[in-house]
Amino acid sequence: MIRIAVVGGGIAGAMLAWRLCEVVRGSAVHLYTGEPHRRADASAASGGLTRAFEPDAALCLEAADSLAELHSNRELREWASYRETGSVYLLPGLGPGTEGLVELVRSRLPGSISLISGAELSTRGTFRELPEGSVAVVEKRAGYLSPNAFRDRLLVELARSGAFVTDGQVDGITAEAEVRPAEGSPARFDAVVVAAGAWTQGLLARTGLTDAGLRTKVIQYVLGPSAGKNPDAFVDETSGLYGRSYAEGRVLLGLPTDRWDITPGPTPTDPVLTNRILDVAEARIGYRPPGRKVKAVTAVECYHPTGGLSLRPLAKGVYTFTGGSGGAGKTVLAASRTAARSLVRSLR
Ligand SMILES: Cc1cc2nc3c(=O)[nH]c(=O)nc-3n(C[C@H](O)[C@H](O)[C@H](O)COP(=O)(O)OP(=O)(O)OC[C@H]3O[C@@H](n4cnc5c(N)ncnc54)[C@H](O)[C@@H]3O)c2cc1C
Structure with a gap:
């Protein structure tokens, strides 16, 4: 055996x-x-943001197949505490492969995905001051899991x-x-x-x-009280901001870090990054927590080239x-x- x-x-x-x-x-x-x-x-x-679209073709295929399996299996959705909120992935512009990836997702999750301009997305509420030429990949059947x-x-x-x-x-x-x-x-x-x-x-x-x-890098996000309408799960490549609604009337917001080669385990949070997250969130989605009081969360992740x-x-x-x-x-x-x-x- x-x-x-x-x-x-x-x-x-x-x-x-x-x-x-x-x-x-x-x-x-x-x-x-x-x-x-x-x-x-x-x-x-983990923030658990889950969608099918990824700008990298291999990752997009895996993410789409994973989400399709989750959707086809109620037991897995329960085990993963999956919540469907929809997802928005904002790109600075239409890349050469973007439409092909959208088609790939469409083939796995029919009726879930659409591509709209940043200007159109702005009219829907949450996002503001999006750069000219930006496009948004919008998914209905996406959200987050635990x-x-x-x-x-x-x-x-x-x-x-x-x-x-x-x-x-x-x-x-x-x-x-x-x-x-x-x-x-x-x-x-x-x-x-x-x-x-x-x-x-x-x-x-x-x-x-x-x-x-292999290398290690810190990921940091903040959890704050929700202020107004909670955003869908989103990634905004034009500012680096990502986020989603969180349990108990809270919102999760993050920006990428550059803290590489950190020993894994409990890791101090970076207050400068916390402030930057709040500044970008205010500018991009109008998020302003009372007294800017939020809880920062960090963990170390493994990266491969x-x-x-x-x-x-x-x-x-x-x-x-x-x-x-x-x-x-x-x-x-x-x-x-x-x-x-x-x-x-x-x-x-
Ligand atoms: C803060 C943060 C937010 C994230 N947000 C998202 C997101 O929104 N969407 C998304 O798709 N992904 C997200 N990710 C990425 C995703 O969560 C990770 O890629 C994934 O959880 C990694 O899982 P893992 O099992 O590889 O590593 P880990 O979860 O780190 O697990 C490693 C395990 O190895 C064990 N271990 C360590 N040393 C030993 C040893 N000597 N012997 C035996 N066992 C050992 C540990 O106990 C641990 O359980 C996020 C990651 C972080 C850190």
Whole structure:
């Protein structure tokens, strides 16, 4: 019987282990969740914005396939706490491939997507002072999910399906596909997949395996009281601002950071960035929280130069499944299905 270990209990590891259980017997799959890091991981902090459109073609295909699967499966929607709010993706202009990507999404989610000018979007309310020539990709069947709730549910389902779920850290992995947990005995597998998010680099370094170009970066957003109509889930490439309505009458708003190569775990927030988020939000969507009182949230994410979550071989029987690069919440369903199938095919 094939034996596969997945190291990391974020959405990537949990979803990959769950997919593997669909392809091989549950008892062949062993997931090490990495408690207590799990509580400060990217999946716990994720904004969960979920849509089908992405300006990158490969990511767009994965995001569209993931959203289509979510829409076709009520159980998955419940597990993921999916909420449909609609989505707006603002671009500075029509790129050479934009209309093709819109068609791709249309083929997966008929009736969901349309392309309108920034000027037309401005007339609908939320957005203001959009640059001339900007265009907006508007999706009806999009919104947000909770990677945190999703992986918690997947861990329960994994245990039910007979997979071994071990809370606790892995200290090392050898090039011979042996896993060395911090507590307990080492175990040999036919394949080990390191899905430890921002911790992957450090774990591989301790083990003497290459990190294959992985880097870490902080993501920061703010949660504030909603003021007026809450926006749909949106990304505004013309200003960098992204956001969505949040539970309990709050709103989530963020801007990209440039805080690279940060040690994963609880990370201080950057007050300068918090202020910048509020300034841009005021200018772009007229958001002004009373007293500018908001709560900032940070977490460290794993980035890969080619972007996107995928299975990457490191040594015979050793792989990574990380590099979500700030967007794996929306692509993980399709990425994990592809990864599980190709891993099992390579072992048979
Ligand atoms: C603040 C923030 C907002 C985001 N917003 C969005 C969004 O709106 N939409 C979207 O699509 N994506 C978003 N993302 C990206 C998405 O959430 C991430 O790509 C995704 O959650 C990454 O999941 P992961 O499982 O790869 O990593 P993580 O969730 O970080 O999980 C890594 C896991 O590895 C485990 N681990 C670590 N070390 C060890 C060890 N030694 N042994 C065993 N296990 C170990 C940890 O316990 C942890 O559970 C956001 C990310 C962040 C940080």
